Amino acid sequence: MSISVNGNAVQVPDDPRVSLLDLLRDGLHLHGTKKGCNQGACGACTVLVDGERMLSCLSLAVQFDGRSITTIEGLGEPGALHPLQQAFVEHDGFQCGYCTPGQICSAVAMVEEVRRGVPSHVTSDLNSNVIDFSHDEMRERMSGNLCRCGAYNGIIDAINETLKEAAE
Amino acid sequence: MSILENAKQTAQGLFQAGMAKAIAMAPDSWIPGGEPDPLIRERHGHVGRPVSRIDGPLKVSGKAPFAAEFPMEGMVYAALAYSTIAKGRLSSLDTADAEAAPGVVLVMTFRNAPRMQPPPLFLSGAKAAGGDKLPVMQDDRIHWNGQPIALVLAETQEQADHAKSLIRVGYEVEHADIAFAEARDRGTDTAEFMGQPLHDEIGDAEKALQDAAFKIDATYTTPRHNHNPIELHGLTVAWQGDTLRMHDAQQLVAHTAWSMAQVFGLDEKQVVVTSPFVGGGFGSKSMWQHHILAAAGAKLAGRPVRIVLSREGVFRLVGGRSPTEQRVALGADQEGKLTALIHTGVTVKTPHNAMPEPFILPTRSAYAAENVLLDVQKVELDMLGNTFMRAPGEAVGTFALECAMDELAEKLGMDPIELRVRNEPEKDPISGLPFSSRHIVEAYRAGAERFGWSRRNPKPRSVSDGEWLIGMGCATGTYPYYRMPGGAARITLTREGKAIVDIAVHEMGMGTSTVQTQVTADRLGLPMDAITFNYGDSTLPGVIMAGGSQQTAAIGASVIAAHNALIEELLRIAGNDSPLAGLKAKDVGSRNGGLCKLDEPERHETYQSLLARAQRDKVTVEAQPPQPLETMHWSMHSHSAMFCEVKVNKVTGEPRVTRFLGSFDCGRILNPKTATSQFRGGIIMGLGLALMEDTQFDERKGRVMNPSLAEYHVPVHMDVPEIDVIWTDIPDPHAPMGAHGIGEIGITGTGAAVANAIYNATGKRVRDLPITLDKLL
Structure with missing residues (x-):
C-alpha cells in the first residue's frame, strides 16, 4: 500500500491511528502542513488530495492508499514559488506564517470548486452553472481557514489577483 | 550628568518618587x-x-521552521493528563496501565518528577518569565481545574495519547473559590500592577459627578479571552551534556533561558532557547508548565522530547485575559467639558500571579477632566493564572471608556468626535508630563473625512436597508510607548x-x-x-x-x-x-x-x-x-481614531461589520506594508472582542467549557470586511526612528467603535461583551 506525496511514493503507516497530518509532519518531515487544532476547526492542515482540499488532521493516513497528495512543499519553493505563494508575499497575506500553507492549499482548490459551479452559502443563484467570483464568495469559501494574525484582507487580495481568471 | 548615573544604578526602582521627579x-x-x-x-x-x-x-x-518542527535523534513524543477538579489533592494516581502500554518510555507524576524550583514569576525579576509561580508537579496538590498531573512520553504521538487515557485518577476535593460575583461580594483589594497601585485621584470626582449638568453612570462587563495563536504551544527539547537545548515558540527567549536555569539549578548559559519563527503569540508565548515538564521528562528519560499542547491543552495550561466589571461615570458641563471622570471596577487574578487586568491604563492619559477617580480592585480565584493578552488593560478598558463617551455625547446632543476634541488634554492629566507626540485630533479629522462620518445620522435606528439596520460609530484607541x-x-x-x-x-x-x-x-x-x-x-x-x-x-x-x-x-x-x-x-x-x-x-x-x-x-x-528614562520625562503614547459601520438584521439580530477604518497616530511608520497588516490584525482581534470571543468558565467546577476553536469563536474571513488603515506618519521626536511599536494599538478602541455603531444602528446599548445576536433581538 502506498500514497503519492508530492509525486513520491510513500508507505502507508503500520499504525492505523496515524492521521494524514501526523504522517506528513512526523513521518515524512514535511512540516509545511501545520497543526493548529487537530480537530478540523482551523484549516491549517489543509492539503490537496487528488486536487481537492482536505483537512489532513481529520483523515487517517491509511485511507489514502493509491491517492495523490499535494502539500505546500509540492506547490512551490523559494526561488520557484507558485504564483499564489508569490502573491501572498506581495500582498502581505500573512504575518506569523503559520496558517499560510493551509490558506494557500485551500485557495488553490477553492478556485476549482468555483469553476466547477459548486455553490456556497452566499451563492445567490443555485441554478446557475456560473458563479460570480465575488468578494463575498471568496470570503465565504475561505472561512474554514482561520488566521489569528488577521491577514484576511491580504489573503483575499492575493487570491483575487492570482486566481480570479482561473475561477471564471 | 549625575542624575543619569544615579538613575542607571537604580533602574529597577525608577518609580521612586524623588527620582521620578528629577527625571521629569x-x-x-x-x-x-x-x-x-x-x-x-x-x-x-x-x-x-x-x-x-x-x-x-x-x-x-x-x-x-517552527518550534515543533526540529527533528532530534531518538526523540519521544509527549502527552499531558490534566486535573478535572479545581482544588484539592490527588488521592490516587494509577499509572500502571499507562506504563505498560506499547511504546511508552516514561510516565512522570509528582512521585518521580525531579526536584525543581518554582518558575520565577514574570515581573518579579528582570529576567523572570513564568506565567505563574506555582511549583510544577512537585506534590499531590491541585490548584486549578486543568493543572497537569501526569506527563507521558512514548515513541509516537499516538502511543503517548493512548497511554495518557489509561491513567486512573482519584481526587480529594476541597472547596474552591471560583465564582467571580461571590468573591467580589466577600471583599476586594486594590490591584497592583508593576509595583504600583492601580489607583489615581484628582479632586473629588464623585461630588463633581453629582453636581454635573450632564452625566452618565454605567457598568460594562467583559469576559475571559484566550489568545489562540494558530500555532499550538510546543517545543522540542533535549539535554545535550550539561546544556538544556530548547527549540521553542517564545516571545521571551532570554527571559526563558534564565528562568529555566533557575528551575533546574543551572547557570543561565547552560540553557539555550531559540525561536526563529513564532506562529503567533499575542502575549501567550511566555514560559508555562509545559516547558518545565518537557525538560524534566527529557532529563528523566534521557531522550529528547517533543511536546505540542492540544488546543484544549492550551486552554488548560496557558492563561488568558481575565474578566472585568467596570464602572464608568462621566459628568460634563453645558459645553461638554468633563468635570468628572470615574473609571473603576473589579477584575480577577490568582494568588500565584501578578497580573490584574489593568483596565484604567488608557483612561490615565485620555481626557482633561477636572476631577478624576480611577481604581482597579481585584479578587483572587482558584483558577489558571491569567496573563497578558494583546493590549492588556487598554483593549477592554477602552471598550468601557469609549462607549461611555458615546453615551455622554448623545446626552449632550453633541457629535462624539467633537466631545473628544473638546476634552483633549494639553499635558498628561495624571502624571502632568508633557506629551512627546500626540496628534489624535488630526487622526480624527483625517479619519472622519475618509470614512464619510458626516453622513452618519446621529439619531439611533434611523437608517435601514431592507431587513438590515445600519449604523456608524467611532472610538479612540490608545496604547503606551514602552x-x-x-x-x-x-x-x-x-x-x-x-x-x-x-x-x-x-x-x-x-x-x-x-x-x-x-x-x-x-x-x-x-x-x-x-x-x-x-x-x-x-x-x-x-x-x-x-x-x-x-x-x-x-x-x-x-x-x-x-x-x-x-x-x-x-x-x-x-x-x-x-x-x-x-x-x-x-x-x-x-x-x-x-x-x-x-x-x-x-x-x-x-x-x-x-x-x-x-x-x-x-x-x-x-x-x-x-x-528608558524617556518614558518618565514625557507622556508617550500611540493613538487612534476608529470608525466602524455595521448592519444588524432586524429579524435575527445578526450583527455584521461592513466597513472599518483605523486612523492612527503612532509616530513614523517604518514599513507601510507590514504596518498595515499589524494594524488590521489588531482591529480584527478587536472585532472578535466586540462580537464573539468569550472563554466560558464554569463557575461550579472552575473549568473552561469551550476549549476549542470550534466553540471559542475568532473572526473568520467572512467576518472581516476590507479594513481601511491610514496614519499621520508624524515622527515622535523622542523615540528611536521616531517610531512606536504598533502591535497592540489596533485592538484598542475597536470594541467600542463596534458597540457604538451597533447602538447607532439599533438603539440598543449593549454594555456586556461580546455583542452576540441574542442581545440585539
Whole structure:
C-alpha cells in the first residue's frame, strides 16, 4: 500500500491511528502542513488530495492508499514559488506564517470548486452553472481557514489577483 | 550628568518618587530621545518603504521552521493528563496501565518528577518569565481545574495519547473559590500592577459627578479571552551534556533561558532557547508548565522530547485575559467639558500571579477632566493564572471608556468626535508630563473625512436597508510607548562591507527581521542585502521581550548604541592616513557604505577601506542603550481614531461589520506594508472582542467549557470586511526612528467603535461583551 506525496511514493503507516497530518509532519518531515487544532476547526492542515482540499488532521493516513497528495512543499519553493505563494508575499497575506500553507492549499482548490459551479452559502443563484467570483464568495469559501494574525484582507487580495481568471 | 548615573544604578526602582521627579524636571538633552534620532530626518532610505517580508518566501512555502518542527535523534513524543477538579489533592494516581502500554518510555507524576524550583514569576525579576509561580508537579496538590498531573512520553504521538487515557485518577476535593460575583461580594483589594497601585485621584470626582449638568453612570462587563495563536504551544527539547537545548515558540527567549536555569539549578548559559519563527503569540508565548515538564521528562528519560499542547491543552495550561466589571461615570458641563471622570471596577487574578487586568491604563492619559477617580480592585480565584493578552488593560478598558463617551455625547446632543476634541488634554492629566507626540485630533479629522462620518445620522435606528439596520460609530484607541531595561545589540562589520546584527528578539509576524534590516541598512549606510539580522536566540545580546509593543523601540535604541560604539571603534582604528583622522565620534555618521564627517560629507571613507587599512577582517562591538528614562520625562503614547459601520438584521439580530477604518497616530511608520497588516490584525482581534470571543468558565467546577476553536469563536474571513488603515506618519521626536511599536494599538478602541455603531444602528446599548445576536433581538 502506498500514497503519492508530492509525486513520491510513500508507505502507508503500520499504525492505523496515524492521521494524514501526523504522517506528513512526523513521518515524512514535511512540516509545511501545520497543526493548529487537530480537530478540523482551523484549516491549517489543509492539503490537496487528488486536487481537492482536505483537512489532513481529520483523515487517517491509511485511507489514502493509491491517492495523490499535494502539500505546500509540492506547490512551490523559494526561488520557484507558485504564483499564489508569490502573491501572498506581495500582498502581505500573512504575518506569523503559520496558517499560510493551509490558506494557500485551500485557495488553490477553492478556485476549482468555483469553476466547477459548486455553490456556497452566499451563492445567490443555485441554478446557475456560473458563479460570480465575488468578494463575498471568496470570503465565504475561505472561512474554514482561520488566521489569528488577521491577514484576511491580504489573503483575499492575493487570491483575487492570482486566481480570479482561473475561477471564471 | 549625575542624575543619569544615579538613575542607571537604580533602574529597577525608577518609580521612586524623588527620582521620578528629577527625571521629569531634567533638561530634555539629558534624556534618551532628547536629541532626536538622526534617522528621523532621513527620508530617502529604506525606512518608510513597503518592503515585502524577506522571510516571506520561506513562510509561504512551508519552509520556515517552527518550534515543533526540529527533528532530534531518538526523540519521544509527549502527552499531558490534566486535573478535572479545581482544588484539592490527588488521592490516587494509577499509572500502571499507562506504563505498560506499547511504546511508552516514561510516565512522570509528582512521585518521580525531579526536584525543581518554582518558575520565577514574570515581573518579579528582570529576567523572570513564568506565567505563574506555582511549583510544577512537585506534590499531590491541585490548584486549578486543568493543572497537569501526569506527563507521558512514548515513541509516537499516538502511543503517548493512548497511554495518557489509561491513567486512573482519584481526587480529594476541597472547596474552591471560583465564582467571580461571590468573591467580589466577600471583599476586594486594590490591584497592583508593576509595583504600583492601580489607583489615581484628582479632586473629588464623585461630588463633581453629582453636581454635573450632564452625566452618565454605567457598568460594562467583559469576559475571559484566550489568545489562540494558530500555532499550538510546543517545543522540542533535549539535554545535550550539561546544556538544556530548547527549540521553542517564545516571545521571551532570554527571559526563558534564565528562568529555566533557575528551575533546574543551572547557570543561565547552560540553557539555550531559540525561536526563529513564532506562529503567533499575542502575549501567550511566555514560559508555562509545559516547558518545565518537557525538560524534566527529557532529563528523566534521557531522550529528547517533543511536546505540542492540544488546543484544549492550551486552554488548560496557558492563561488568558481575565474578566472585568467596570464602572464608568462621566459628568460634563453645558459645553461638554468633563468635570468628572470615574473609571473603576473589579477584575480577577490568582494568588500565584501578578497580573490584574489593568483596565484604567488608557483612561490615565485620555481626557482633561477636572476631577478624576480611577481604581482597579481585584479578587483572587482558584483558577489558571491569567496573563497578558494583546493590549492588556487598554483593549477592554477602552471598550468601557469609549462607549461611555458615546453615551455622554448623545446626552449632550453633541457629535462624539467633537466631545473628544473638546476634552483633549494639553499635558498628561495624571502624571502632568508633557506629551512627546500626540496628534489624535488630526487622526480624527483625517479619519472622519475618509470614512464619510458626516453622513452618519446621529439619531439611533434611523437608517435601514431592507431587513438590515445600519449604523456608524467611532472610538479612540490608545496604547503606551514602552521601552524596557535590558536592551543590547552586537554589530559585526566585515571587510567586505557587510554588517551582522545580533540581538535576542523575536518574530511572531510583526516583520521584525524585515523592518529591522531596513532600519539597520539606513543607519549604517548600507544596502539591505549587506545586512544580516540574527534574532530569536537566547545566546545573543539583550534581554528584550516581544511584548508591550516595545520591541521596535528596544531594538532601535540598542542598535543606536551599538552603532555609536562601532563609529568609536572605527575611528580608533582609522589611523592618520584616513580622511576621518582626528574626528570625534559625535561629528561622524554613516553614509554610502562608510563613515563621513556629518557636516562635510565628502570627508568619507568606506568600511572596506577602513578595515583593510587596519588589516582587520572584521570589527565587532556590543553596546547597551541608556535606561528608558524617556518614558518618565514625557507622556508617550500611540493613538487612534476608529470608525466602524455595521448592519444588524432586524429579524435575527445578526450583527455584521461592513466597513472599518483605523486612523492612527503612532509616530513614523517604518514599513507601510507590514504596518498595515499589524494594524488590521489588531482591529480584527478587536472585532472578535466586540462580537464573539468569550472563554466560558464554569463557575461550579472552575473549568473552561469551550476549549476549542470550534466553540471559542475568532473572526473568520467572512467576518472581516476590507479594513481601511491610514496614519499621520508624524515622527515622535523622542523615540528611536521616531517610531512606536504598533502591535497592540489596533485592538484598542475597536470594541467600542463596534458597540457604538451597533447602538447607532439599533438603539440598543449593549454594555456586556461580546455583542452576540441574542442581545440585539
